[in-house]
Amino acid sequence: MKLTVRVKLLPTPEQAQALRATLHACNEAANHVSATAFATGTTGNRELRATAYTHIKNTWRLGAQAAQHAIKKTSDAYAALKGNLKAGNLGRPGSKRHLAATGKPLRFRSDAAQPYDDRMLSWQTEPRTVSIWTTAGRMKHLAYTGREEHLQLLAEYRQGESDLQYRDGQWYLLATLDLPEPAPNPNPRAFIGVDLGIANIATTSTGHRHSGRRLNRTRHNDRKLRTRLQKKGTRSAKRRAKRHAGKEARRTRDINHKISKHIVAEAQRTGRGIALEALGGIRERARLKKPQRVTMNSWAFGQLAEFIAYKARRAGVPLVHVNPAYTSQECSRCHHIDRRNRPSQAVFTCRSCGFVEHADLNASHVIGHRGWWTWVRGAESQVPALTLIA
Template sequence: MKLVVRVKLLPTPQQAAALHATLHACNQAATHVSRTAHHTGVRRNRELRTLTYTEIKTRWGLGAQAAQHVIKKVADAHTTLRASRRATGRNPHPHEPLTFRHDAAQTYDDRMLSWQLPRRTVSIWTVTGRIKGLAFAAGSHQLELLQRHRKGESDLIHHAGQWYLSATLDLPEAPQNPHPDGFIGIDLGIANIATTSTGHRHSGRRLNRTRTNDRALRTRLQKKGTRSAKRRAKRHAGKEARRARDINHKISKHIVAEAQRTGCGIALEDLRGIRERVRLRKPQRVTINSWAFGQLHAFIAYKARRAGVPVVSVDPAFTSQECSRCHHIDRRNRPSQAVFACRSCGFVEHADLNASHVISHRGWQAWDRGAESQVPARAPDA
């Protein structure tokens, strides 16, 4: 399976200037190639290379490999845009040519970039010459993954004033368990981010208090509207995203480890389009939309693939109203947010725990009907 590891570069001011110049040149060249593709109607990599390869090499001082990667980036962008527009029923060909940000990521292959892992440095091509001994920061686990499994291209990224390299890894997959001993149901919710059918609740007062404080600060800064408030809001948004990502990694790691230890699969609700389908009160909308549940779902899926744990998605309809004992569905089964009390059999349970049991049961039914494990071919950044 594919995994992406991101390491932080530590350039000197002179090295950073060279990296800036490289990204600017590559993306200006990419915009030029995109205009050519728009005016000529040629959007395939090979034909675009015939039209633009020599010009962008001489005009922007790109090396042979960099020029080819720029052209491929444009061709891939058009392919992605066409697929997206067809899926939404829109005209697959835009009326205006695509443009690329001056600091958009640029792809590097092994001819343009080499790693010296013991010294934690890289040698990287730039438009001003090759930079040797460019330091980077990485943990021991990342270094081990890079040493053993790095294969393919890397991306040079400039984000929020920092420089990164995202390297692609090719990891061996564990054989998937064909006969899981049941499924661990995962209920994603408001009071508890994730509740498992084994009884673990991944949340807590401290985390919920932090989320509440984050929303209050964001609201105050948006109301203030000054330039300094906008800068602070942007900086705080990055902090929120990093905290949520870290928590989602920890939750997904715990869930997958438990499933692997017990020989079970994992059942998740298919929440695609849930925000458009479900009507919630305003406080609940704010709480639900402030957490990256899609990211948590993706983390669980790719970690499960590495561990050989099957994952199935189930229909989320009425999981909060269905009794896990007699499977009677009634909206009156939820007298409050935290309590489930079945109107048919009298079963009483914490609402999130009951829902996780329902999801577990639906996961086993789906697997028994022949559903295949739903795990991604490419994982998010580690």
């Protein structure tokens, strides 16, 4: 399976200057290729290489591989734009959003990430240094660091391209790993159902509730601060809002990693699989009041589900996705479905058999049952290969 780990570079001021000049040159070249693609309507990698390769290589003093990667990056960006337009993610043709996306060439930030292959970048895993191409020449003995477990995986399983990234004043390399994937447990004894929600971010059928009460208060304060800074509109307010947005994203990612790690570890330890609701279109299906919509739309439920999926694959834990319809209204004992079974957010009371349970815990049991029957019928989930920053 594919994973991506991020390691932090430790350049000297002179090395950092060379790296920054390299990113600027590569992205200026990519912007020239983008303008050519927009003007000619040609976005294929091979066609753009024939028209732009020599010019950008000589103008911005790029190496052969760097010039080719700048062209491929541009071609891939236009392919992604075409896919989003086809899927309707950028509005209908003629709409303001659609015209904004298609009415001018794509632009790359001066410090946008740049891909490196093994001819441009070599790793020395024992001294933990890299030799990397720059517009000022080959830079050797550039130190890097990271979490020990990630560095061990990097030394053993690194394969393919790496991306040079500049973010918040720091330099990083995003390296691709190709990890061996263990065979999933062929005979799970049961399935842990996982109910995702707002009051409780995740509730498992084994009784663990990952409460969102304190987190929701923090997120509410974050929204108030973000609104206040947006209204102020000064340069310092915009800088503060940008820093705060990064902090929110890191907090969300950290919490989702911890929750997914706990769920997968429990399933692996007890010989069970994991059942999740198929959450595609959850925001469109859910009928919520405006404050609840804001809370739901601001949490990365998809990210949490992806983290559970890729950690389950690494651990050999079976994972299935089940139909989410009526999981909050179905009784986990007699399976009677009634809208009145849930008189409040936290309480489930079955109108048929009288069973009383916490609503989220009951829903997780229902999801677990559905997961078991999905597995028995042979419709186990085919989770695609995920590329995530570990």
